[in-house]
Amino acid sequence: PVVVTFELRRWALNSNIFTINGSKNLMFVLQAEVFPYPEIGNEEVEEINQLVAPVERFFTEEVDSAKIDREAKIPPETLNGLKELGLFGIMVPEEYGGLGLSNTMYARLAEIISLDGSIAVTLAAHQAIGLKGILIAGNEAQKQKYLPKLASGEHIAAFCLTEPGSGSDAASIQTRATLSEDGKQYLLSGSKIWISNGAIADVMTVFARTEVDVDGVKKDKISAFIVERAYGGITSGKAEDKLGIRGSNTCEVSFDNVPVPVENVIGEVGSGFKVAMNILNSGRFSMGSSSAGMIKKLIELTAEYAATRKQFNKSLSEFGMIQEKFAMMALNAFVMESMAYLTAGMMDRPGLPDCSLEAAMVKVFSSEGGWICVSEALQVLGGLGYTKDYPYERYVRDCRILPIFEGTNEILRMYIALTGMQYAGKALTGKIKEMKKGNIGMVFGVVGKKLKSSLGGSVDYGLTGKDGVVHPSLAESAKKFEQNVSHVGSTVESLLYRYGKTIVDEQLILKRVADVMINLYAMTAVLSRASRSISIGLRNHDHEVLLANTFCSDAFFKNNYLMTQLQKHSPENNDANIKKIAREVLENRAYICSHPLERTF
Amino acid sequence: MSGRVLVGVKRVIDYAVKIRVKPDNSSVVTDGVKHSMNPFCEIAVEEAVKLKEKKLIKEVVAVSCGPQQAQETIRTALAMGADRGIHVEVTGKDYETLGPLQVSKIMAALAKKEDAQLVILGKQAIDDDCNQTGQMTAALLDWPQGTFASEVSFDGDKIKVVREIDGGLETIKIKTPAVVTADLRLNTPRYATLPNIMKAKKKKIANVKPADLGVDLTSRLEVVRVDEPPQRQAGVKVETVDDLVGKLKEAGTV
Numbered sequence: 001p002v003v004v005t006f007e008l009r010r011w012a013l014n015s016n017i018f019t020i021n022g023s024k025n026l027m028f029v030l031q032a033e034v035f036p037y038p039e040i041g042n043e044e045v046e047e048i049n050q051l052v053a054p055v056e057r058f059f060t061e062e063v064d065s066a067k068i069d070r071e072a073k074i075p076p077e078t079l080n081g082l083k084e085l086g087l088f089g090i091m092v093p094e095e096y097g098g099l100g101l102s103n104t105m106y107a108r109l110a111e112i113i114s115l116d117g118s119i120a121v122t123l124a125a126h127q128a129i130g131l132k133g134i135l136i137a138g139n140e141a142q143k144q145k146y147l148p149k150l151a152s153g154e155h156i157a158a159f160c161l162t163e164p165g166s167g168s169d170a171a172s173i174q175t176r177a178t179l180s181e182d183g184k185q186y187l188l189s190g191s192k193i194w195i196s197n198g199a200i201a202d203v204m205t206v207f208a209r210t211e212v213d214v215d216g217v218k219k220d221k222i223s224a225f226i227v228e229r230a231y232g233g234i235t236s237g238k239a240e241d242k243l244g245i246r247g248s249n250t251c252e253v254s255f256d257n258v259p260v261p262v263e264n265v266i267g268e269v270g271s272g273f274k275v276a277m278n279i280l281n282s283g284r285f286s287m288g289s290s291s292a293g294m295i296k297k298l299i300e301l302t303a304e305y306a307a308t309r310k311q312f313n314k315s316l317s318e319f320g321m322i323q324e325k326f327a328m329m330a331l332n333a334f335v336m337e338s339m340a341y342l343t344a345g346m347m348d349r350p351g352l353p354d355c356s357l358e359a360a361m362v363k364v365f366s367s368e369g370g371w372i373c374v375s376e377a378l379q380v381l382g383g384l385g386y387t388k389d390y391p392y393e394r395y396v397r398d399c400r401i402l403p404i405f406e407g408t409n410e411i412l413r414m415y416i417a418l419t420g421m422q423y424a425g426k427a428l429t430g431k432i433k434e435m436k437k438g439n440i441g442m443v444f445g446v447v448g449k450k451l452k453s454s455l456g457g458s459v460d461y462g463l464t465g466k467d468g469v470v471h472p473s474l475a476e477s478a479k480k481f482e483q484n485v486s487h488v489g490s491t492v493e494s495l496l497y498r499y500g501k502t503i504v505d506e507q508l509i510l511k512r513v514a515d516v517m518i519n520l521y522a523m524t525a526v527l528s529r530a531s532r533s534i535s536i537g538l539r540n541h542d543h544e545v546l547l548a549n550t551f552c553s554d555a556f557f558k559n560n561y562l563m564t565q566l567q568k569h570s571p572e573n574n575d576a577n578i579k580k581i582a583r584e585v586l587e588n589r590a591y592i593c594s595h596p597l598e599r600t601f
Numbered sequence: 602m603s604g605r606v607l608v609g610v611k612r613v614i615d616y617a618v619k620i621r622v623k624p625d626n627s628s629v630v631t632d633g634v635k636h637s638m639n640p641f642c643e644i645a646v647e648e649a650v651k652l653k654e655k656k657l658i659k660e661v662v663a664v665s666c667g668p669q670q671a672q673e674t675i676r677t678a679l680a681m682g683a684d685r686g687i688h689v690e691v692t693g694k695d696y697e698t699l700g701p702l703q704v705s706k707i708m709a710a711l712a713k714k715e716d717a718q719l720v721i722l723g724k725q726a727i728d729d730d731c732n733q734t735g736q737m738t739a740a741l742l743d744w745p746q747g748t749f750a751s752e753v754s755f756d757g758d759k760i761k762v763v764r765e766i767d768g769g770l771e772t773i774k775i776k777t778p779a780v781v782t783a784d785l786r787l788n789t790p791r792y793a794t795l796p797n798i799m800k801a802k803k804k805k806i807a808n809v810k811p812a813d814l815g816v817d818l819t820s821r822l823e824v825v826r827v828d829e830p831p832q833r834q835a836g837v838k839v840e841t842v843d844d845l846v847g848k849l850k851e852a853g854t855v
Contacts, residue, residue: 054793
């Protein structure tokens with residue numbers, strides 16, 4: 001599947017992190033974008049309901065997930081059914097034969113498609129990343145030539161970036177494309193691994209190093225190519241025998257001097273890395289809705305069991321520890337949905353806004369939340385959940401890939417933390433310059449402000465109150481959110497003071513910053529969504545308020561703890577010890593304690 | 602012959618939903634409950650579209666009676682291949698008491714207005730299981746009827762209908778114009794694919810009021826009470842036939 005690279009580290013070390021002129025604002029401050037919750041027109045709602053019905057029906061009646069998992073194959077009839085339904089070209093514009101649906105609609109359909117993990121990954125590999133390059137960076141000729149057959153499913157697409165030596169560090173790929181003497185084609189050679197649809201794809205987006213001329217100096221830069229299997233020289237290895245999503249084909253793809261016409265370069269030569277990042281960023285948000293869709297289904301299945309299974313003369317649903325699991329599943333589904341559709345709604349706004357930070361947060365939250373929820377759902381079924389007679393173990397196996405592909409959660413946390421801190425860094429530059437000039441008053445100003453907010457001085461970003469955008473029944477949660485935000489602002493400031501540029505290497509710190517930011521975005525999403533539900537009187541909005549307040553309260557305390565750990569010399573912070581333990585273990589490549597039964601006398 | 606077929610489609614609670622009775626026992630809960638096209642109506646639409654694909658008829662018109670949401674059902678029919686739709690607007694109390702008598706009056710009026718050659722309906726709706734609308738429509742129009750159809754074919758200017766009846770299968774030939782009601786084995790309805798749903802957006806749905814058709818919607822029926830069926834009791838195992846007879850006598854059934 002797919003990876004993201006951590007280019008930020010390279011960039012941060014080579015440039016002055018504090019003088020970035022990025023237009024990316026810390027989204028918390030952008031009230032206007034997240035309140036009110038994105039609304040779609042009546043017509044669109046009707047259309048979505050229309051489109052959802054046949055897809056749901058197909059998946060319930062025609063998809064045998066157990067069989068697909070058992071045989072590690074999606075039957076051709078099922079694949080054909082998916083093609084006929086139009087699911088291979090959901091976001092391809094109508095003029096090229098696709099459905100031309102928005103990100104929001106795509107997210108809605110993803111909720112149903114996720115009922116079968118193998119199908120979901122096959123379709124995503126094809127359109128969320130496989131053909132996405134042509135869609136967002138291709139020229140008219142490329143679109144006309146390739147999109148129609150890809151949209152109908154006649155041709156299947158794949159995304160070829162990862163190599164044996166280059167996973168998260170995607171910029172280090174070695175596959176090379178050399179321009180021919182006559183300048184009419186590139187010869188592509190190299191090996192790619194973990195390629196979804198690798199054996200069945202007819203059209204592949206392949207990334208390779210190309211030699212470019214930068215101001216007279218020859219440099220190696222990555223370019224993106226549209227490569228047809230028909231060009232020859234392409235071999236696919238045997239399908240990987242995977243833990244989950246077994247019906248999705250994953251294999252090695254090798255290129256041996258494959259001739260690729262120069263017209264098939266996507267975007268500019270040398271701009272491949274950016275193309276790759278844009279592709280990956282644009283598909284990530286839908287993991288929120290697909291995980292939510294899966295959890296909602298699991299709630300139905302497990303609730304049925306919990307209500308009927310009796311032990312100690314009570315049904316399971318009467319026991320606290322079982323009830324907790326259902327609450328957790330409902331909360332997770334609620335947050336994932338809210339985040340996914342908030343992000344999709346923002347992405348659908350005119351002007352192609354950059355929501356890569358938000359999409360990354362949705363991905364991290366949903367992949368980990370999904371993993372925990374499927375495990376707990378299995379737990380409710382006990383021994384039965386552990387058998388193949390029930391689908392729970394398959395859901396567990398299928399979900400394990402979520403924190404790994406599409407950018408490992410470790411990489412995405414680094415991206416989230418560093419991007420989120422950019423804004424704080426920018427604001428800080430001014431203060432640092434003042435300090436250097438010897439403006440002591442400035443320093444006192446900063447210290448004084450920090451003292452005030454750390455003493456719990458009231459913080460008001462205007463979310464609540466007379467002109468507030470949050471409904472009164474959510475006011476307390478909004479206040480907690482505002483407190484967290486101000487606290488995180490000062491926390492980030494002091495971290496940047498303390499570490500400066502070296503912060504890029506402090507992963508344990510950045511992990512906490514990322515977690516706080518993810519929680520904050522989640523809180524924003526639920527507050528926005530619940531406010532809207534109350535205002536327009538959606539059915540069961542009281543339940544939504546309950547979910548929103550419960551989540552925000554929980555997240556508030558978690559954030560506070562994380563930020564406490566981030567204080568200088570915080571006793572709650574065990575990082576130094578953790579690093580020491582890790583170092584000693586890794587040096588010895590083993591557990592180093594003497595056995596408890598050993599003697600020295 | 603106009604070559605036009607009228608197909609009636611009804612919006613009902615989805616077959617997979619667990620039905621619940623309202624606390625006041627007046628009716629079943631419909632709020633927030635998943636609805637879809639009556640399965641027998643789907644079969645009716647499929648048959649009409651198949652006839653058009655075989656070029657035996659020229660136009661398929663989907664009709665539904667009900668509130669705003671009935672349009673969704675018509676759109677599904679359009680996505681399956683119907684050419685245009687007619688939404689007969691019935692709301693509020695009128696909709697609550699809408700039954701076969703009223704619908705058949707509407708269908709009859711429309712059949713005349715649209716100069717239909719054939720009216721195809723589902724044999725019954727899965728919510729009220731009336732199995733009357735087709736028959737009443739034919740009677741009002743004084744047209745022949747082929748009900749419980751498991752096979753329909755054109756034979757010159759007549760229609761051959763194979764009917765599923767208690768004793769087996771009965772084949773009849775009826776003159777057109779006629780009314781046919783679809784039974785389960787008539788065909789397997791196609792999925793409304795997403796591209797077809799998008800195309801269907803461009804097809805027209807006309808809006809009509811029952812008054813425009815001169816139809817009186819007053820109901821001759823009054824629903825007194827709706828109850829859930831009694832809970833199924835657990836069975837009892839007995840050792841001998843004598844025990845069985847004894848238990849049956851106890852229960853007063855022997």
